[in-house]
Amino acid sequence: MTVSEDLPGSTGKRGIKPSGKPTLKTIAQMTGLNVTTISRALNNAPELSQDTRDRVQKIAAEIGYSPDRAALRLKTGRTNVVSLVLEPDEQIYGFGTSIVAGLTEAMRDTAYHLVITPLFRNVSPMEPIRHIVRNRMADGVIFSKAESFDERIRFLLDNNFPFVSHGRSRWPEAHPFVDFDNEAYAYGAVRRLAQKGCKKVSIVLPESALTYTDHLKNGMARAASEAGIAHEFAGDVTLQSPTDAIRNYVIKRSKRPDGPDGWVCASEVSALAVIGGLNEAGRPVGISSHVISKQASPMFAQFKTGAETVPEDFVDAGRQMGRLLMARIGGAEPAGLQHLAQPQFTWQDGQD
DSSP, X not given: OOBOOOOOOOOTTTTOOOSSSOOHHHHHHHHSXXXXXXXHHHTTOTTBOHHHHHHHHHHHHHHTOOOOHHHHHHHHXXXXXXXXXXXXXXXXXXXXXXXXXXXXXXXXXXXXXXXXXXXXXXXXXXXXHHHHHHTTOOSEEEEEOOBTTOHHHHHHHHTTOOEEEESOOOOSSOXXXXXEOHHHHHHXXXXXXXXXXXXXXEEOOOOTTBHHHHHHHHHHHHHHHHHTOEEEEOSSOOTTSOHHHHHHHHHHHHTSTTOOXXXXXXXXXXXXXXXXXXXXXXXXXXXXXXXXXXXXSTTGGGGOOSOEEEEOOHHHHHHHHXXXXXXXXXXXXXXXXXXXXXXXXOOTTSOO
């Protein structure tokens, strides 16, 4: 039920910029509301009317009010902070930007703020997670590149600390995650390559520890078996390899008599390397070879590669992770907090 409040009009103090750091008391003096109501309005308490919440939040923004995080943590045990752990390469390739866009959208009408926690090279992925939990730097955490038996997930489950992972694990306990159905993607991509006449298909896989590596392999093997065509997994290179290494591998492999004529790509960056290698090896894409890639940004389409694409929406992934994490922080059980995005196949000739 929404509580109606008598909102006084502008007082003499309204519009006067307060001296010193603005506090809840400052906003209370400017609005005529009590400090408790101000606090509830800033936290979007549903029992208050929307007009009251909007008015209080507008004034808080105008005077530059920000909560005292240390005091809040001492009083409530909460920080009103969500931490997103990102690696540098995730930001460079646009993954981080898209995830942040979705997260901020999901958190827009909450009391929570997003903080980026970097995961530097040659640092254990557990290090920032332990730091966040042990020092109570946030009320929840989000991270990517989930492994089959991810140590981060195990630690967070054992400590009952709210989190959402981008990707799944194989731990027996349910945990919150957002993922793309990579098995369905690989299956559909291989079926399409077979339809285009490919006799052998290949893929450059992620690192073996990542859960979605097995998903890609399973989908690819199943579709190739059903279609009666050969398949292989690229050796010596992974998605983490330099693009020149992937390109050179594709050149050498394509020049052999038993080289693949169809390629499934798990990222746009690897797809550009694969396409460059095929063209240099004299196997132009769309003519003597075919490529299907995920597409996460409109930039890939500008290269006119000849590849067919399947969209993967990282902005929506961020939006879903934010939604699930807010629910988990609010006390929802992990078993109901999973989102598996399905690939949408719409091929160039209109055949799905």
